Amino acid sequence: MSSTANTQPPACFLLDGTPFRSAPLPRNFQRSQYLLTTTIINLFCHYLIEHVLFITLTFPDDVRSTAEAHRRLNSLMNKVRPRCLGYLYILQPQASGRIHYHLLVPVSFDAHDGTNLDAWENRTMYTDKQRRQAMNPALRAEADWWENKAAAYGFGRVEVAPIYSNAEAVRKYMTKQDWRRRHWPFEETKNVRFWSCSRGLRVGTVKFSWETPNGRLRRERLRAWAQLRGCYSLDDVRRSLGRNWAWSFFYDLQGAEWSRQIIITSVEQSTDPDVGSPLSMRALARSMSYLYFISTVFPDDTAFQDAVRRILELQ
Secondary structure, three states, X not given: OOHHHHOOOOOOEOOXXXXXXXXXXXXXXXXXXXXXXXXXXXXXXXXXXXXXXXXXXXXXXXXXXXXXXXXXXXXXXXXXXXXXXXOEEEEXXXXXXXXXXXXXXXXXXXXXXXXXXXXXXXXHHOOHHHHHHOOOHHHHHHHHHHHHHHHHOOOOOEEEEEOOOOHHHHHHHHOOOOOOHHHOOOOOOOOOOXXXXXXXXXXXXXXXXXXXXXXXXXXXXXXXXXXXXXXXXXXXHHHHHOOOHHHHOHHHHOOHHHHHHHHHHHXXXXXXXXXXXXXXXXXXXXXXXXXXXXXXXXXXXXXXHHHHHHHHOOO
């Protein structure tokens, strides 16, 4: 298979039925980007666009460490959480490499009522003072609160704005960042948290699998494997086989052909004096609960049957 085929994103869809297109990122970044997209959609499913503020936080100094940026933001969010309905933030680098944040914050008041949205739609025609005058009283009070609190925690310019466009435009703007590592201007090279949200807005975690033909085949295999043991849900599997069932029964879950190759290789290596004691054979004997069943799949394979017999002697 060519390298191009390996980097194609899986076919999956957003909550509104539109196809999700992702850049050729590592799988963990693809999952995180997809989860961010669905979280933004979930936010606008719960709150009208008139009740969501778009807030930008910048730093007065040259902050390129995500750890330092998150430290300041977490201190600020400790004051924000008790007074807001929720929040979603995303970390983005500026053209110079300095870090800034964009936040979506639902509020209880209507930010559009009495506000001149043209001051943001045609922002080059208005000054900061004119945009402030274009706010309604509730939005102006909210902007004052954010500016005062953010300055106390090491932030510089703070812009609090109503959303003048639509939810789709906000989603595209919030997810435009290229997260490939070669584009990172940060001091850290790994374990970088690009975004987060409040608990009420969270729609899941990155521990999910894509809806692909291979994924469906694996889930069907897992269901058949569980039903052979009288388990009809993940709760049944955990209750019957323990919390670490996926690790304990790893060889079972890979399928008979894969297990056949592993079994023969493990036995051959155990007879090699350079390999050492056959610990892998003992691990196979412990984890393969239906080793007898796999042995019936290849009844005419002499090498495989001999390997199974040797492993069973260790039990």
